[in-house]
Amino acid sequence: MINVNGHNIDWQEGMTIRDILNVMRYTFRMLVIKVDGKLVPKTDYDTFTVADGAEVHVIHLISGG
Amino acid sequence: MTRNEFFGAHDPRQLEIWQKATIGIAGAGGLGSNIAIALTRAGIGRLIIADFDLVSPSNLNRQQYFMDQIGEPKVEALRHNLERISPYTRIDIYQDKIDPSNLSLIYSDAQIMLEAFDLADQKAMLLEAWTAKYPERHLIAASGLAGVGSGENIKIEHYGKLHIIGDGISELSPGISPVSARVAIVAAMQANLCLELLLKESQ
Numbered sequence: 001m002i003n004v005n006g007h008n009i010d011w012q013e014g015m016t017i018r019d020i021l022n023v024m025r026y027t028f029r030m031l032v033i034k035v036d037g038k039l040v041p042k043t044d045y046d047t048f049t050v051a052d053g054a055e056v057h058v059i060h061l062i063s064g065g
Numbered sequence: 066m067t068r069n070e071f072f073g074a075h076d077p078r079q080l081e082i083w084q085k086a087t088i089g090i091a092g093a094g095g096l097g098s099n100i101a102i103a104l105t106r107a108g109i110g111r112l113i114i115a116d117f118d119l120v121s122p123s124n125l126n127r128q129q130y131f132m133d134q135i136g137e138p139k140v141e142a143l144r145h146n147l148e149r150i151s152p153y154t155r156i157d158i159y160q161d162k163i164d165p166s167n168l169s170l171i172y173s174d175a176q177i178m179l180e181a182f183d184l185a186d187q188k189a190m191l192l193e194a195w196t197a198k199y200p201e202r203h204l205i206a207a208s209g210l211a212g213v214g215s216g217e218n219i220k221i222e223h224y225g226k227l228h229i230i231g232d233g234i235s236e237l238s239p240g241i242s243p244v245s246a247r248v249a250i251v252a253a254m255q256a257n258l259c260l261e262l263l264l265k266e267s268q
Binding site: 032041 | 192248
């Protein structure tokens, strides 16, 4: 089990950030992702694997300022 | 005018903490110009502000510039305006587009960084680069501030040293304009959190 933005979802061996985005059906264009407090660079979404029990925050960034 | 006259009823211990602080502001548009004014009035000792852009007529509907500053580099116009407010904040400016390669050249002294960019991809670039370079320093970003109303939906999300202020939803689109009041609310909340964090970390 991992926690993504407050929702518990099933964990699978070798689960990547990309897998989580697919499971959650997040299609935001611009994201920042933190796993257990550590920011994961965009270039690592396909390779960074998430451990069981991890807390994941997917932060949606919106233009304007 | 003396320092005591300017700061009036400021608590002297808190004022000393703010006067010793160096804060970075990335961008000098609607967010950045409002943040800079709030922090200057509060008594932050040094601001580092970078922006590549020039003041244009459509900036005046929400950014802290004046008609006679159209065409000037924003950072120069902003420094001029801040120096008219207070002599107690040193303003260091860079007319530059910020990227991961110049981030630490410009902002190495900044204890806390305030993200004040317009575009989401620039916000993401700064969040990634700052967090990689300075994981121990706070970054206060803004996301979702266009339009009017829904003041009650503007909130602060804390993710360790990363703090994001806004409604997380409102983006420019037909019927949703960039409006001075809501931009200023978010900018003031960014400045407010920055001042609070400085006091907390000095304890």
